[in-house]
Amino acid sequence: MTVILTVLAALIASCACAYHRTSLRTWAIATIATTVIAGLVLQTPWTMVILLLIELAIAVPLLMVGFRRQQISAPLLKMFAKVTPKLSETEQTALEAGTVGFEGELFSGKPDWSRLLREPKPELSAEEQAFLDGPVEELCAMIDDWQITHELADLPPEVWDFIKKNRFFGMIIPKQYGGLQFSALAHSAVLQKLASISATVSSTVAVPNSLGPAELLLHYGSDEQKNHYLPRLAVGEEIPCFALTGPYAGSDATSITDYGVVCKQMVDGVETLGMRLTFDKRYITLAPIATVVGLAFRLYDPDKLLGEKEDLGITLALLPRATPGLEIGRRHFPLNIPFQNGPLHGKDVFVPMSVLIGGPKMAGHGWRMLVEVLSVGRAISLPSNATGAMRTSTAATGAYARMRKQFGLAIARFEGVEEALARIGGLTYATTALSRATAAAVDRGEKPAVTSAIAKYHATEWARQVASDTMDVHGGKAVQLGPKNYAGRGWASVPIAITVEGANIMTRSLMIFGQGAIRCHPYVLKEMQALSITDRDEQLRLFDRALFGHIGFGISNAVRSLVLGLTGSAIGQAAGDAYTGRYYRKLNRYSAALALCADVAMGVLGGKLKFKEKLSARLGDVLSYLYIASAMLKRYEDNGRPEADRPLLAWAFHECVWRMQMALDGVIRNFPVRPVAWLLRVLVFPFGRREVPPSDRLGRRVAAIITAPGEARDRLLEWVYLTPTPNNTVGRMEALLPQVIAAEPVERKFGKAQKAGQFKTHDYVSQLHEAQAQGVISAAELALLEQVREGVFEFISVDDFDPSELRAEVTRADRQPAVAAGSEAEHGAS
Numbered sequence: 001m002t003v004i005l006t007v008l009a010a011l012i013a014s015c016a017c018a019y020h021r022t023s024l025r026t027w028a029i030a031t032i033a034t035t036v037i038a039g040l041v042l043q044t045p046w047t048m049v050i051l052l053l054i055e056l057a058i059a060v061p062l063l064m065v066g067f068r069r070q071q072i073s074a075p076l077l078k079m080f081a082k083v084t085p086k087l088s089e090t091e092q093t094a095l096e097a098g099t100v101g102f103e104g105e106l107f108s109g110k111p112d113w114s115r116l117l118r119e120p121k122p123e124l125s126a127e128e129q130a131f132l133d134g135p136v137e138e139l140c141a142m143i144d145d146w147q148i149t150h151e152l153a154d155l156p157p158e159v160w161d162f163i164k165k166n167r168f169f170g171m172i173i174p175k176q177y178g179g180l181q182f183s184a185l186a187h188s189a190v191l192q193k194l195a196s197i198s199a200t201v202s203s204t205v206a207v208p209n210s211l212g213p214a215e216l217l218l219h220y221g222s223d224e225q226k227n228h229y230l231p232r233l234a235v236g237e238e239i240p241c242f243a244l245t246g247p248y249a250g251s252d253a254t255s256i257t258d259y260g261v262v263c264k265q266m267v268d269g270v271e272t273l274g275m276r277l278t279f280d281k282r283y284i285t286l287a288p289i290a291t292v293v294g295l296a297f298r299l300y301d302p303d304k305l306l307g308e309k310e311d312l313g314i315t316l317a318l319l320p321r322a323t324p325g326l327e328i329g330r331r332h333f334p335l336n337i338p339f340q341n342g343p344l345h346g347k348d349v350f351v352p353m354s355v356l357i358g359g360p361k362m363a364g365h366g367w368r369m370l371v372e373v374l375s376v377g378r379a380i381s382l383p384s385n386a387t388g389a390m391r392t393s394t395a396a397t398g399a400y401a402r403m404r405k406q407f408g409l410a411i412a413r414f415e416g417v418e419e420a421l422a423r424i425g426g427l428t429y430a431t432t433a434l435s436r437a438t439a440a441a442v443d444r445g446e447k448p449a450v451t452s453a454i455a456k457y458h459a460t461e462w463a464r465q466v467a468s469d470t471m472d473v474h475g476g477k478a479v480q481l482g483p484k485n486y487a488g489r490g491w492a493s494v495p496i497a498i499t500v501e502g503a504n505i506m507t508r509s510l511m512i513f514g515q516g517a518i519r520c521h522p523y524v525l526k527e528m529q530a531l532s533i534t535d536r537d538e539q540l541r542l543f544d545r546a547l548f549g550h551i552g553f554g555i556s557n558a559v560r561s562l563v564l565g566l567t568g569s570a571i572g573q574a575a576g577d578a579y580t581g582r583y584y585r586k587l588n589r590y591s592a593a594l595a596l597c598a599d600v601a602m603g604v605l606g607g608k609l610k611f612k613e614k615l616s617a618r619l620g621d622v623l624s625y626l627y628i629a630s631a632m633l634k635r636y637e638d639n640g641r642p643e644a645d646r647p648l649l650a651w652a653f654h655e656c657v658w659r660m661q662m663a664l665d666g667v668i669r670n671f672p673v674r675p676v677a678w679l680l681r682v683l684v685f686p687f688g689r690r691e692v693p694p695s696d697r698l699g700r701r702v703a704a705i706i707t708a709p710g711e712a713r714d715r716l717l718e719w720v721y722l723t724p725t726p727n728n729t730v731g732r733m734e735a736l737l738p739q740v741i742a743a744e745p746v747e748r749k750f751g752k753a754q755k756a757g758q759f760k761t762h763d764y765v766s767q768l769h770e771a772q773a774q775g776v777i778s779a780a781e782l783a784l785l786e787q788v789r790e791g792v793f794e795f796i797s798v799d800d801f802d803p804s805e806l807r808a809e810v811t812r813a814d815r816q817p818a819v820a821a822g823s824e825a826e827h828g829a830s
C-alpha cells in the first residue's frame with residue numbers, strides 16, 4: 001500500500017504541474033521533491049530510488065538543451081519534414097491571410113477568460129444610431145416585399161433612389177471618399193434591420209458592402225482608382241458587382257477557367273499594352289445592373305511583355321460596363337428572392353492594363369487579395385442577414401403562437417409548439433451573440449478568417465432551423481404566399497444564404513477546423529514554418545522549441561481533459577458570477593478536450609486528416625460551439641448580467657455543450673486507429689457522456705419569454721423593424737400582442753360560460769353581448785375581446801388571387817434565348 005501511495009504522490013505532483021502548465025524545470029523539481037518526501041515519510045526507499053531514476057532519465061536529457069536538440073529534435077525534424085504534406089500555394093495564402101483572436105484561446109485548452117471579458121462592449125456611435133433611426137427606418141417603411149418579390153421582381157425605382165442617395169452602398173467607404181465609414185457593428189445592425197423586412201433589400205445592400213470592388217479598391221487600389229471610383233460607389237452613381245464564380249469554378253474558386261492574355265493592340269491609333277479577356281461567369285449579384293464589374297481571371301503573358309513569368313496567376317480587374325464585348329444584363333432568378341443576379345460573358349475583350357486593381361504590379365496577386373479581404377465581409381453580411389431574419393421570426397412566431405387558438409387554447413400552450421418556440425428563442429439568442437462577436441472582432445482590426453467561417457456557417461444553419469420552425473408553427477398561414485405572408489420568403493431565402501460566400505458543407509468540412517487547427521494552434525504553424533527556414537541551426541532551434549512546447553501542451557491537455565472530466569468540471573478558476581462560473585469551467589473542460597483530440601488527430605493522421613472531412617467537421621463543430629458559448633457569456637456580461645436573460649442563456653449554453661459532447665463522441669467513435677480512440681475516450685469521457693440537451697422545463701421558460709413582451713424579448717428583437725406601418729405585418733402584430741395577452745383571462749371567463757351552455761345565440765359577437773348582458777364580462781372587457789378578435793383576424797387570414805394575377809406574363813414561347821457567349825461550345829473553346 002505504501003508503495004502505491006508513493007507512486008501516487010509522484011504521479012499527482014506530475015499531473016498538477018501538467019495541469020497548471022509549469023515549465024519543465026518546475027516539473028522536475030516538484031516531482032523529484034515529492035518523490036523524496038513521499039519515500040521518506042512512507043518509508044519506501046526502493047520505490048523512491050526507482051522513481052527517481054525514471055524521473056532523472058526523463059528530466060536530464062530534456063533539460064540539457066544542446067543535447068536535446070541534436071539527439072532528439074534533429075532526427076524528429078527529419079521525420080517531420082518527410083511526413084508533413086507540402087502546402088499548396090493556395091493553402092499557404094489562406095493560412096497567412098487573417099488574424100487569430102479569442103478562438104486561439106479556445107484552442108489552447110486553457111482559455112484566458114479575462115482577455116475576452118476585458119474587451120469593451122461593442123456600441124453604436126450616436127451618428128450610427130441616428131442613421132438606424134432615420135434613413136433605415138424610412139427605408140423599411142417604403143418596402144413592400146410582395147411588390148418586390150412578386151409584382152416587380154425588383155426594387156421599385158424610389159427604393160433604389162433612396163438607397164443610393166442615402167449612401168447605403170457606402171457603409172464601408174471612408175468619409176473622405178463620401179462614404180458613411182460605419183463600424184462593422186453598425187453595418188451589421190443596418191443589415192439586420194433591413195433583413196427583418198425584406199431579404200431582397202438586405203441582400204442588395206449587403207453585396208456592395210461586402211467583398212467587391214469597394215473593399216478591394218480600399219485595400220489595393222491605386223490613388224487614381226480610389227479617387228475615381230470610391231466617391232461614385234458611395235452614392236450609387238456606380239453600381240458594382242464582383243464576378244468570380246463560373247460553370248466550372250464554384251466552391252473551388254481557384255479553378256477558374258476564365259483567362260486573359262497580355263498583348264498589345266492599337267487603340268485610337270496608339271499602340272496600347274493590355275489584355276484580351278475571355279470569361280464566362282454566373283450567379284453574379286448585381287451584375288444585371290452593374291456599371292462596373294470586378295472580374296477574376298487567370299492571366300498569361302506568353303510574349304513576356306510584363307516580365308519573365310508566363311503564367312501570372314489569378315488577377316483582378318475592374319471593367320466599366322461600356323467595355324466593348326462585355327455581355328451583361330440577363331438575370332437569374334434566385335428562389336423568388338429577386339435581387340439582381342445574373343451571368344456575364346466576354347470573348348477576347350481587349351482592356352488596357354490600367355483596369356487591373358492596383359495596376360500592373362498587382363497582376364497575379366488576385367487570390368491573395370481575395371483571401372485577405374474575404375473574411376471581413378464574411379463576418380458581417382450573411383451572419384447579419386441571418387440574425388435579422390431570426391430576430392423577426394422570434395417576434396412574429398412568438399406573437400402568432402399567442403394569437404392563434406386551436407382546441408380552445410393559444411397554440412403556444414401546446415408542448416409540441418413550445419418545443420419549436422424554445423428552439424427559435426434559444427438559437428436566436430446564440431446567433432445574436434455570435435454575429436455581434438464577429439462584428440466586434442472586425443472593429444478591433446482583426447481579419448477573422450476562422451470565426452467568420454464559424455459565423456457564416458452557424459448563423460445560416462440556425463437561420464434554416466428557425467425558418468423551418470417558424471413555418472411549422474404558422475402552418476397554412478406561412479404556406480399561402482401573398483402580401484399577408486411574412487414568413488414564406490424568409491424560408492425561401494435560406495438556401496441562398498447557405499450557398500453563397502462559401503457553401504456550408506464545404507465551410508464546415510474543410511475550412512473551420514482545417515484553417516482553425518493550424519492557425520489557432522500555438523505550435524503547429526511554428527513547426528511547419530521551421531521547415532522552410534534555410535539556416536540549419538536556426539531551423540533546429542525553432543523546431544526544438546516548438547516541438548517541446550507542443551509535447552508539454554499535449555500532455556497538459558490530456559491531464560486537464562481527464563481531471564476536468566473526472567471532477568465534472570467542478571474545479572479550476574472561473575470567470576463570471578455565481579450563475580455563470582460553472583459555464584466557464586465547462587468550457588475549460590471542452591477546450592482541453594478539443595485541443596487534445598485535435599493534436600491526436602493531426603499527429604496520428606497527419607496530412608490524411610484533410611481528407612477525413614467528417615472528423616474535421618466534427619472537430620470544427622467543437623471549436624464553433626466553444627466560440628458561440630463564449631460569445632454568449634460575453635454578451636451576458638456586457639448587458640450587465642441580466643437575470644431576465646438567464647433562461648435564454650441557459651438553453652443556448654446547454655444546447656452548445658450537448659452538441660460539443662456529441663461532436664467529440666463522433667470523433668472518437670469514428671477515429672480510424674482504434675487503440676488511440678479507446679485512450680481518447682478515457683481521457684475525454686472518463687464517466688461517459690454526461691451532458692444532456694436543454695430540459696423541457698427550460699424550454700418552457702424560453703417559450704414564455706418569446707411569447708410575451710418583456711425585457712429579455714426586447715433585447716432579442718433589437719434592430720428589428722417593428723413600427724406598425726401598413727407594410728409591416730410583424731410590427732402590427734407586435735403592437736396588438738399586449739391586448740391579446742390582456743384578453744386571455746377574459747376569454748377564459750367567457751369560455752367557461754360558453755361551455756356551460758349559457759348563450760342562446762351561435763356567433764361569437766352575439767355571444768359576447770349575451771355574456772355582457774348576463775354580467776359574465778364587463779363592457780370594457782367586451783370591447784377588448786371585440787378589438788382583439790378583429791385584430792387577430794387580420795393576422796390569421798391569408799391572401800387569395802384571381803388566377804390571372806398568378807400567371808407570369810412571359811410564356812415559354814416568348815422567352816429569349818440565352819446569349820451565345822455562355823454556351824458550352826464557347827466555353828469549351830476557351
Ligand SMILES: Cc1cc2nc3c(=O)[nH]c(=O)nc-3n(C[C@H](O)[C@H](O)[C@H](O)COP(=O)(O)OP(=O)(O)OC[C@H]3O[C@@H](n4cnc5c(N)ncnc54)[C@H](O)[C@@H]3O)c2cc1C
Pocket residue numbers: 241242243244245249250251252282283284285286334341496499500501502503504505506507509510613
Ligand atoms: C444567389 C447567389 C448569389 C451569388 N453571388 C455571387 C457573386 O456575386 N459573385 C460570385 O463570384 N459568386 C456568387 N455566387 C456564387 C457562390 O459563391 C457559389 O454558388 C458557391 O461558391 C458555391 O459554388 P456552386 O454553387 O458552384 O456549388 P459547388 O461548388 O458545385 O458545390 C456543391 C456542393 O458541394 C460542396 N462542396 C464542394 N467542395 C467541397 C469540399 N471540398 N468539401 C465538402 N463539400 C464540398 C459544397 O459545399 C456544396 O454543397 C452566388 C451564388 C448564388 C446562388
